[in-house]
Amino acid sequence: MATAPIRLAVIIGSVREGRFGPTVANWFARQAGDREDFAIDIVDLAEHPLPTVITTTPTAEGAQALGAVMPRIEAAEAFVVVTPEYNHSFPAALKNAIDWHNSQWHAKPVAFVSYGGLSGGLRAVEALRLVFAELHAVTIRDTVSFHGAWAQFGPDGEPVDPEGSTTAVKSLLDQLAWWAITLREGRERRPYVP
Template identity: 45%
Template sequence: MTAVAPVRIEIIIGSVRVGRIAPVVAGWFAERARAYPGLDVGIIDLADTPLPQDLGASPATDEFRERVGRADGFVAVTSEYNHGYPAALKTAFDSVKHEWRSKPIGFVSYGGLAGGLRATEQLRQVVAELHMVSVRQSVSFHQVRKRFDDQGQTTDGAAIDSADRMLAQLAWWAAAVRVQRGTTPYPG
């Protein structure tokens, strides 16, 4: 019997804003994901990934495309600015094409009273156009700066429960789609 390789999940930090709390939120989620059985978790911080705004070729774009291609699934950690998602996250989605296809994605959002849910709903439309599978469960933090302690932990029961449910859905889709991609090319 051969061992099954862990499912590779890349967590993409979408905010590049000065003073952002995104690394705290992503760090908390990554810790939960790394504890989930059968996952191999990486983090792509768009603040450290200088993708060109003109969507042109660059070494950063090539490296990003390769990482996206190797991943089995994704989690986008997104803030909500003016009822939308960050421009850097849209640039990341637009910088790659075929490598996104048929792969699942979950969302961890944060913001004011809406908790980033409007950004998540808009991103679901974007990823559908990229032929991605958006898992239903998401994680949302309203008034995010009040939700984390100085060690980057939260006691937000709804977020903790949502994270575990989302990871289960993401792992299921990623494993299932990886098997299918291995036998039949995606027809998109």
């Protein structure tokens, strides 16, 4: 029996000027795109600035941004969050995007690709695991992490030493696919009740 591709949202969590996130996210999306079991949607939070004040009536710009992001989060069956580490945690814009959604995360798997200095963004990932647990999402154990990320990629947007990162991506995607299919089948058989 053929299984429909997993709708995977790759979320770029940084919105800072001069950010490195698109380099990492685009590389990851190319890796995932080589597989037939994923259909990739890159959600760049910088392209859709969400309101920072949660109200029942957001501004026209905020409503437009929500209208661009919410259906994509809802449609996704799995997520990969690409995040840097800011002050031992993750970017405010990423937390804002997470908080604007709730049921859209329920019973879906979330994996992480992080980057940064010495820690490679791993402290941001640990903080995000707590947030996603509260949203009834399942976080994938294995991550892809780039320590000293700016030196890890060449001008072509590819890792200068691809062997380790390619192996890590394969492991992450294998686990993510297993959880996505398992949770898809679970939601189809019985709606998730938070």
